[in-house]
Amino acid sequence: MPIESLTALAIKRLGATKVGKKCLEESTEIVVFGSRSVGLERADSDIDILCIGGFNLKLKTAHLDLNAIQTKETRESHWLNSELASHIAEYGSWIKGTPDWIVRVHIGEEAIEAKRRRVAAFMRALPDKWSGLYEGFREKYSIKLRRETQRLLFLERGEPIPPTKILDSYWKAVSSSSCDVHNCLRRFSNSHRTSFEQDLFTRIDLAMQAQDSANSQLVQGATASVGSALYWRQSTGLTGSLRSAISAATSERMSFSAMAGK
Amino acid sequence: MRESEMPTKPKTKPRAGKKILEAINEGLEEISASFGWESASASSVSEAVEKSKNEPAAVERIAGADVMDAEEFDADQDFDDLYEETGSRDGWIDKEEVEIAVDAFISTLLFAGIIRKSKSGKLPSFEDIFERFFDEEDEIVELARSFEHNIQGYFDWISPEDMEAARDCFLEIRDLLLKRLGGANDAN
Numbered sequence: 001m002p003i004e005s006l007t008a009l010a011i012k013r014l015g016a017t018k019v020g021k022k023c024l025e026e027s028t029e030i031v032v033f034g035s036r037s038v039g040l041e042r043a044d045s046d047i048d049i050l051c052i053g054g055f056n057l058k059l060k061t062a063h064l065d066l067n068a069i070q071t072k073e074t075r076e077s078h079w080l081n082s083e084l085a086s087h088i089a090e091y092g093s094w095i096k097g098t099p100d101w102i103v104r105v106h107i108g109e110e111a112i113e114a115k116r117r118r119v120a121a122f123m124r125a126l127p128d129k130w131s132g133l134y135e136g137f138r139e140k141y142s143i144k145l146r147r148e149t150q151r152l153l154f155l156e157r158g159e160p161i162p163p164t165k166i167l168d169s170y171w172k173a174v175s176s177s178s179c180d181v182h183n184c185l186r187r188f189s190n191s192h193r194t195s196f197e198q199d200l201f202t203r204i205d206l207a208m209q210a211q212d213s214a215n216s217q218l219v220q221g222a223t224a225s226v227g228s229a230l231y232w233r234q235s236t237g238l239t240g241s242l243r244s245a246i247s248a249a250t251s252e253r254m255s256f257s258a259m260a261g262k
Numbered sequence: 263m264r265e266s267e268m269p270t271k272p273k274t275k276p277r278a279g280k281k282i283l284e285a286i287n288e289g290l291e292e293i294s295a296s297f298g299w300e301s302a303s304a305s306s307v308s309e310a311v312e313k314s315k316n317e318p319a320a321v322e323r324i325a326g327a328d329v330m331d332a333e334e335f336d337a338d339q340d341f342d343d344l345y346e347e348t349g350s351r352d353g354w355i356d357k358e359e360v361e362i363a364v365d366a367f368i369s370t371l372l373f374a375g376i377i378r379k380s381k382s383g384k385l386p387s388f389e390d391i392f393e394r395f396f397d398e399e400d401e402i403v404e405l406a407r408s409f410e411h412n413i414q415g416y417f418d419w420i421s422p423e424d425m426e427a428a429r430d431c432f433l434e435i436r437d438l439l440l441k442r443l444g445g446a447n448d449a450n
Contacts, residue, residue: 058416060414067416114418114419117356118356118358118418121356121357121358121359122358122362124359125356125358125359125362125363126362129362129363129365129366132366132369132370133362133365133366133369134365134368134369134372134373134385136379136383136385137365137366137368137369137385140365140385141362141365148418
């Protein structure tokens with residue numbers, strides 16, 4: 001999405017709520033991040049916005065996920081070393097203000113540790129409850145655990161976590177090994193070969209196979225362009241920014257759409 | 263007046279009878295017992311939260327909120343050991359454990375046919391269970407809503423204060439339910 005359209009959408013969504021209007025008026029920086037920022041959104045995606053200014057608040061609606069923080073926080077290591085700050089610094093699109101703090105962002109050990117703790121908590125609590133969970137919840141946790149493990153792998157590599165679409169659709173294009181998710185999860189497992197673990201790993205494998213299947217069927221459009229760009233980046237061994245590859249691919253999609261329009 | 267223009271009768275909610283109240287109460291008791299919420303008074307949990315605030319490294323592991331001194335943390339430390347040490351620390355409960363316990367409770371109600379998935383296949387939430395059997399303005403529904411709000415956190419992080427607020431809501435729901443269960447027993 002061109003920055004003008006993204007700005008218009010952000011203003012519209014913020015303007016629809018009282019606190020959003022306050023953020024629009026009083027924030028010194030407004031940043032869109034997540035899938036919309038890189039053009040990988042679905043039609044029904046919400047918009048993730050960070051507002052930096054004089055107050056703190058969080059608001060989540062069906063169309064808006066808003067987080068407001070104070071300017072002074074952007075100077076604190078708690079923020080600069082966080083998972084969210086590193087994601088925003090890499091993938092955010094500024095629609096208001098100029099960031100001076102992003103050059104100091106660095107994924108800290110505490111962010112990695114927080115993610116390890118989260119994966120460990122799931123792996124500790126799920127085995128006992130697994131057989132009693134309704135199928136929909138088992139599916140929910142298998143997706144959640146896969147994504148959180150993928151994010152942990154990114155953080156451990158010192159890389160910002162990418163939008164979820166990349167985790168769900170192009171893992172092999174950004175991963176160093178096809179079994180790295182399994183191996184990472186096993187680090188947190190107390191009892192190998194349990195029925196829980198077997199079921200979890202089977203579900204993760206099926207999700208990965210579904211990615212391959214979906215990617216092989218795509219021939220054009222933004223999704224295929226992103227996939228091509230990421231696979232090209234991986235196959236050529238280039239270590240350029242993931243964001244650059246995604247941006248290049250989504251720009252390509254826009255050019256394609258513009259040409260198709262003509 | 264055509265049939266389509268006739269005022270429609272508002273759908274009545276199924277009454278939360280004794281059996282339903284008992285099933286919900288049983289599930290809530292299981293959750294509270296598994297976290298020690300049943301026996302823990304508000305002050306003991308507050309003490310645990312307060313105590314954790316006084317332990318910088320522990321607070322960091324809980325919340326990911328402050329900066330941990332890199333020299334104090336051995337990145338190669340075995341994770342199992344780390345979590346065995348911290349997992350059962352006084353009164354602290356991970357958000358993820360609560361989330362799983364709540365979903366197990368909802369699963370039990372689904373398997374028992376007490377609640378159902380929506381027509382679109384969406385699974386019910388904790389709040390949905392109470393909305394299904396009680397009026398929108400009922401205190402118990404408000405509390406269930408607050409519980410979900412507090413336990414949700416932001417970007418997978420929840421503050422000790424929000425966890426304490428969630429626990430308080432949960433215990434209030436249980437108390438209200440027990441009172442109503444008592445009322446249902448009296449009525450029978």
